[in-house]
Amino acid sequence: MPDERSRPPLVSFVSAGPGAAxxxxxxxxxxxxxxxxxxxxxxxxxxxxxxxxxxxxxxVGKRGFCDSMRQAHINxxxxxxxxxxxxxxxxxxxDAGIFGRLEEEIEALxxxxxxxxxxxxxxxxxxxxxxxxxxxxxxxxxxxxALTTAVATDARGQPVLRSGRSADTEVFYMAGxxxxxxxxxxxxxxxxxxTAVMVVSRAGCADQLVSDHRLHGLAAAAVxxxxxxxxxxxxxxxxxxxxxRASADCPTPAGLNLHHxxxxxxxxxxxxxxxxxx
Amino acid sequence: MPDERSRPPLVSFVSAGPGAAxxxxxxxxxxxxxxxxxxxxxxxxxxxxxxxxxxxxxxVGKRGFCDSMRQAHINxxxxxxxxxxxxxxxxxxxDAGIFGRLEEEIEALxxxxxxxxxxxxxxxxxxxxxxxxxxxxxxxxxxxxALTTAVATDARGQPVLRSGRSADTEVFYMAGxxxxxxxxxxxxxxxxxxTAVMVVSRAGCADQLVSDHRLHGLAAAAVxxxxxxxxxxxxxxxxxxxxxRASADCPTPAGLNLHHxxxxxxxxxxxxxxxxxx
Numbered sequence: 188m189p190d191e192r193s194r195p196p197l198v199s200f201v202s203a204g205p206g207a208a209x210x211x212x213x214x215x216x217x218x219x220x221x222x223x224x225x226x227x228x229x230x231x232x233x234x235x236x237x238x239x240x241x242x243x244x245x246x247v248g249k250r251g252f253c254d255s256m257r258q259a260h261i262n263x264x265x266x267x268x269x270x271x272x273x274x275x276x277x278x279x280x281x282d283a284g285i286f287g288r289l290e291e292e293i294e295a296l297x298x299x300x301x302x303x304x305x306x307x308x309x310x311x312x313x314x315x316x317x318x319x320x321x322x323x324x325x326x327x328x329x330x331x332x333a334l335t336t337a338v339a340t341d342a343r344g345q346p347v348l349r350s351g352r353s354a355d356t357e358v359f360y361m362a363g364x365x366x367x368x369x370x371x372x373x374x375x376x377x378x379x380x381x382t383a384v385m386v387v388s389r390a391g392c393a394d395q396l397v398s399d400h401r402l403h404g405l406a407a408a409a410v411x412x413x414x415x416x417x418x419x420x421x422x423x424x425x426x427x428x429x430x431x432r433a434s435a436d437c438p439t440p441a442g443l444n445l446h447h448x449x450x451x452x453x454x455x456x457x458x459x460x461x462x463x464x465x
Numbered sequence: 466m467p468d469e470r471s472r473p474p475l476v477s478f479v480s481a482g483p484g485a486a487x488x489x490x491x492x493x494x495x496x497x498x499x500x501x502x503x504x505x506x507x508x509x510x511x512x513x514x515x516x517x518x519x520x521x522x523x524x525v526g527k528r529g530f531c532d533s534m535r536q537a538h539i540n541x542x543x544x545x546x547x548x549x550x551x552x553x554x555x556x557x558x559x560d561a562g563i564f565g566r567l568e569e570e571i572e573a574l575x576x577x578x579x580x581x582x583x584x585x586x587x588x589x590x591x592x593x594x595x596x597x598x599x600x601x602x603x604x605x606x607x608x609x610x611a612l613t614t615a616v617a618t619d620a621r622g623q624p625v626l627r628s629g630r631s632a633d634t635e636v637f638y639m640a641g642x643x644x645x646x647x648x649x650x651x652x653x654x655x656x657x658x659x660t661a662v663m664v665v666s667r668a669g670c671a672d673q674l675v676s677d678h679r680l681h682g683l684a685a686a687a688v689x690x691x692x693x694x695x696x697x698x699x700x701x702x703x704x705x706x707x708x709x710r711a712s713a714d715c716p717t718p719a720g721l722n723l724h725h726x727x728x729x730x731x732x733x734x735x736x737x738x739x740x741x742x743x
Contacts, residue, residue: 202595204490212587213494214487282591284600284702285610293598294707307587307595307669309490313560317480317585320571322562324614331613332563333632336602353631354611391585424562429572 198265198275198296202283202308203227206416207391208234210314215306223274226265230280230416232392242276258288262295269301282310286336286360310334312358315387315418319397321428329355329423337362337369337419356424363388363409363417370405373421378402385425388415399427476543476553476574480561480586481505484694485669486512488592493584501552504543508558508694510670517554536566540573547579560588564614564638588612590636593665593696597675599706607633607701615640615647615697634702641666641687641695648683651699656680663703666693677705 199218204210211219219225219238227235229248236244245268247261269275279287283305296303312334316323323332333354362369366386374380380403388411389395398408402421477496482488489497497503497516505513507526514522523546525539547553557565561583574581590612594601601610611632640647644664652658658681666689667673676686680699 202591207492209492209495210490210585212482212488212490214485216491217487282587282595284591284594284602286602287600288604289600290603290706293600297707303598305595305598307488307591309560309585309587310591313480313562313585313588316562317560317583320581320583322565322567322571324562324564324612325568326566331611331631333609333611334602335609335632353609354613428568429575 197273198269198277198301198303200277200279200283200289200292200303200305202287202306202310203231203235203278203280204309205281205311205314205391206230206232206389207393208232208237210309210391211235212306212308215308218276218306219278221274222276224268224272225276225278226261226268227278228280231278235278239276242274258291262292265292266295266299266301269296270299279308282308285310285312285334309391311360311390311416311418312420314390315358315385315397315420316424318387318390318395319385319427321385321420321424321426323356323358323420323424325355325423325426332356332358332424334358334360336360337365354422356420356422358424359419359421362419363412363415366409366412366419367406369419370402373402373405378421382421383423383425383427384408385420386412386417387420388412388417390416390418399425475551476547476555476579476581478555478557478561478567478570478581478583480584480588481509481513481556481558482587483559483589483592483669484508484510484667485671486510486515488587488669489513490584490586493586496554496584497556499552500554502546502550503554503556504539504546505556506558509556513556520552520554536569540570543570544573544577544579547574548577560586563588563590563612587669589638589668589694589696590698592668593636593663593675593698594702596665596668596673597663597705599663599698599702599704601634601636601698601702603633603701603704610634610636610702612636612638614638615643632700634698634700636702637697637699640697641690641693644687644690644697645684647697648680651680651683656699660699661701661703661705662686663698664690664695665698666690666695668696677703 201215201218216238222239222242224243225239226245226247229246247264265277277292283289293303324330331354335357337359359369382402384400384402384405386398386400386408396412398411400408479493479496494516500517500520502521503517504523504525507524525542543555555570561567571581602608609632613635615637637647660680662678662680662683664676664678664686665673674690676689678686
């Protein structure tokens with residue numbers, strides 16, 4: 188097709204959303220539909236493939252610190268495909284610009300002189316809040332939200348747990364494996380031990396799980412969310428809204444004012460003003 | 466339709482994304498398509514109406530502090546429509562859970578015993594970052610992102626400007642009218658006066674504008690973005706990526722590695738390591 192070949196190649200970084208295929212944007216969908224090559228991560232919902240059945244799908248996924256395929260290799264693959272093919276989509280979970288190592292891939296394209304665009308998406312923190320029906324900001328008392336990775340690497344490349352207290356609501360990504368340690372760190376950083384903590388795994392998917400805790404009991408969430416992509420929300424944005432709190436005290440998920448089936452497990456040790464229905 | 470009437474009424478809070486109609490999610494679109502009533506804000510892209518042409522569209526928009534229709538009235542309208550009709554969609558700009566006063570509307574529904582769901586979306590901070598092709602997190606040095614409203618009200622209900630320094634990258638919503646004051650406050654809060662600041666208005670739309678500044682020159686952005694929904698990104702996430710910085714020094718938008726036409730105006734007073742092409 189000479190018409191297409193006369194245009195410069197273009198790589199679209201498409202944010203797939205947090206897991207469920209229907210949380211991609213229309214713009215992202217449109218880029219997928221015209222893609223010839225899709226480089227995707229292992230965590231991407233396989234249902235997204237239905238939108239680009241004729242494209243070549245290449246798994247460049249890496250999980251946690253296993254890094255089954257290193258970033259440098261992904262960068263090289265991206266440049267190779269973009270040089271060879273028009274309609275290359277680099278599909279990334281959540282929003283590509285939040286903990287997606289997007290900058291490394293963009294810089295590889297820039298170095299090769301290849302144009303690109305970024306299609307934004309739903310990041311996991313927002314999907315988790317929506318899953319529980321709890322906004323991350325609250326008028327008058329929840330004016331800032333910090334998105335933070337719970338895991339970083341130290342100078343020797345070893346994983347270290349980071350935590351702090353910088354905003355009214357803090358949302359921790361990639362915290363699933365270290366909930367007990369995260370709870371201790373947050374207490375050390377100045378959060379009261381009865382601070383509301385909401386743990387959500389596979390947010391936006393049919394089997395999403397939402398559980399309520401207090402900071403001192405956060406470790407209890409580890410088994411429930413084990414092996415699932417997990418987001419931890421701490422502070423104002425984790426607090427149930429007025430009547431919803433009553434639902435959380437209800438033993439069955441049927442009592443919840445949510446369309447999707449959600450299990451909310453209240454921490455039995457939780458008490459205080461916030462847990463009393465208004 | 467007796468089948469529909471036997472189901473409980475359900476309100477879907479649908480996040481419309483930051484402005485462009487194609488940044489809504491597929492799930493949000495699907496809710497719109499089956500809606501009978503849509504309560505929307507003035508800022509919502511009119512093109513979204515095409516997805517629900519037979520629904521009754523009700524403008525409940527309010528802008529800034531004008532509050533042309535008060536929140537209490539919106540809450541009441543929402544409950545009235547949800548009681549009367551199935552398929553009520555409450556469409557909100559950006560992500561409903563970020564500075565959307567969602568909690569007040571949810572609590573009104575809870576008080577009336579009306580079930581609801583929240584469909585998450587693309588919040589303005591992410592759309593702004595995508596518009597400029599700059600991720601908000603950067604590996605190793607940009608590990609946290611704070612979303613903050615620049616404007617709050619004091620005890621007397623008067624608008625006050627808030628600012629701080631709590632994360633590697635801070636994104637300020639609703640800052641467009643007070644850029645000079647925001648710049649001064651951020652300097653007072655400890656940000657160096659040559660900190661990179663990116664101002665984006667109408668992110669994601671065809672006429673989006675991206676401009677680069679240093680903190681001390683932030684006031685210069687006021688005229689350029691005047692009267693447009695504006696997001697201000699400060700710190701690591703505002704820094705151009707390696708080669709992109711060279712593009713920002715280029716006088717024409719054509720030099721940019723972006724698919725959509727974007728104007729990046731480099732602050733002439735900006736200097737230092739970050740502005741030198743790698």
